Amino acid sequence: MNQRFSLQRGFGRVFRGETDINFIGHARRWFTISGVVILLGLASLLIRGLNFGIDFKGxxxxxxxxxxxxxxxxxxxxxxxxxxxxxxxxxxxxxxxxxxxxxxxxxxxxxxxxxxxxxxxxxxxxxxxxxxxxxxxxxxGPTWGGEITSKAIRALIFFFLAIAVYISLRFEPKMAIAALLAVVHDILVTIGIYSLSGFQVTPSTVIAVLTILGYSLYDTIVVFDRVKENITNMVHVGRRTYSDGVNDSVNQVLARSINTSTVAIIPILSVLVVGAYILGATTLKDFGLALFIGLTTGAYSSIFIASPILAWIKEREPRYKVLRQNIGSAQAKASRNSKFPNVTAKAATTAESIESKVAPELTPVASGSKSRLVNVDSLHGSNRPSSRNKSKGRRR
Structure with missing residues (x-):
């Protein structure tokens, strides 16, 4: 019962945007996972290659x-x-x-x-x-498959150029670099999975791969739009680094990313199960399989690849380097003070005591056009006995 309640509470936090997952802090872990998958795929490409359909090899x-x-x-x-x-x-x-x-x-x-x-x-x-x-x-004949391949490559190049120009104008060039690297990641992972699994590559597969690139970028742009909004509000205050701003943005759009990915993947699964395996439509199978792999990879890359790459690139800028150093120094100072609270408080009390003994209780009083310093007690008619009166009392 408690475990079920904890799960419900956890999902509730996700969909309310109240999570605090350190996506950027664990960037090495995400890069390692993707790197291993890509290396396995590239090794399989070199050893086994792709299982091209009849449309490509004739x-x-x-x-x-x-x-x-x-x-x-x-x-x-x-x-x-x-x-x-x-x-x-x-x-x-x-x-x-x-x-x-x-x-x-x-x-x-x-x-x-x-x-x-x-x-x-x-x-x-x-x-x-x-x-x-x-x-x-x-x-x-194999020539038709070659024509499809060349047209797909030209379409991919045009796609990269158009997206680079759009994101550079809409956001900034460094965001375009991060987004395109995430797209390259999606392509390599998809091709690697096809090579490792031996799935047949058909014209439907090529069309599906080109389709998933748009979805992958859509998810990434949603994250970057929130990053742009949050950076303006948080980083320039001087208390948050650029990576903190990116991390907060990813946590805020996490629920939206999960929802859009789920809504997109469920119809693809129905196409695979009903269309391909029940009705036996192989064209739907080729198209749906590539879409399923690509949509899953795109949802992953927009959060775990594109965002950490953007934070890594932006943290190299001089202004964000200085900001990180200043915040680090302030945090280190606060940490030292928290470790020795008694020493800090005692030092402050000693300083106040010395100041009260050394500094005379004098206040400026206007006298004509000039001001002079007098004892505060004399202004209030203090009844303290003077040193002269004390000495007289002793003689008596």
């Missing part, structure tokens, strides 16, 4: 209309032809269900390729109990 695609033919039966039908690495998936459902087989036959001569295409068509038709004429055959 090949042959067979589609067999069948409501009963399974993926295993289709693989068994084409195994005598040495197509163990072929991709076999189901498309659609119900009466419109088809089985798609994709294989690379580019290494064969034209005559051998034509013969194998016909033999595979006959084998699939026999396994599905349909006529060979019902098996559709598509020959895809």
């Amino acid at each position: 090949g042959v695609s067979w589609e067999v209309p069948s409501a009963s033919l399974s993926v295993g039966q289709a693989r068994a039908a084409i195994s005598p032809f040495g197509l163990s690495s072929a991709t076999v998936v189901t498309l659609g459902g119900g009466g419109g269900r088809t089985v798609q087989v994709q294989a690379d036959l580019n290494t064969l001569s034209q005559t051998a390729k034509t013969a194998k295409e016909q033999a595979v068509s006959d084998a699939l038709a026999k396994a599905a109990h349909v006529s060979s004429n019902q098996v559709s055959l598509t020959d895809v």
